[in-house]
Amino acid sequence: MASRRLLQLLLPLLLGSAARAAPAPGDGEEATLADENQALKLKLERLQAALEEETKYSYVVVKGYITDSENVFMETMEIDEAKQFCNANPKCKGFTFAGPEERPEDEVTVTFKAGSKVTHDSNWVSFVKESSVFGALHGAIKPGSLDELESPSIIAQGVTFESICLLFAVGVALLFACRRRRGGAG
Secondary structure (H helix, E strand, O other): OHHHHHHHHHHHHHHHHHHHHOOOOOHHHHHHHHHHHHHHHHHHHHHHHHHHHHOOOOEEEEEOEEOOOOEEEEEEEOHHHHHHHHHHOOOOOEEEEEOOOOOOOOOEEEEEEOOOOEEOOOOEEEEEEHHHHHHHHHHHOOOOOHHHOOOHHHHHHHHHHHHHHHHHHHHHHHHHHHHHHHHHHO
């Protein structure tokens, strides 16, 4: 996000300073400057689009491997490259790799998956797209198995998921109660 903010701040400065720094151009120079400005604008638009694509999704890191889904692709790469690939591929719901480290320094063999159900295993790490988090939590947390889990973050996410469901149910119940009350009064 900081990069996007920096681009937003630099755009007016770059375009404004290019126009102010140039001496009064002749007809040929004016056309050249207009072409250069247009080229700069296009480059900046491409950079902004690439940055938006890169930060399009956020990921939840879960100890375990993604199971019960189709493999989309498999490759050895760094984690940031894996995120970029998964962001660009709508079929990819997350990726998984062997190893205990969540952010390994070296490249790892990454398997991109079409699903997001995670089976707990401390020897694997999965990055699940934020839009697929509920599927990951469904697989990572099974009723009666919370005391077996080693990762407190999964427990906290499970409590959050249950809280969201509870709040949604209460909201729907209140909505129907208010509508019924209005209908009875009118």
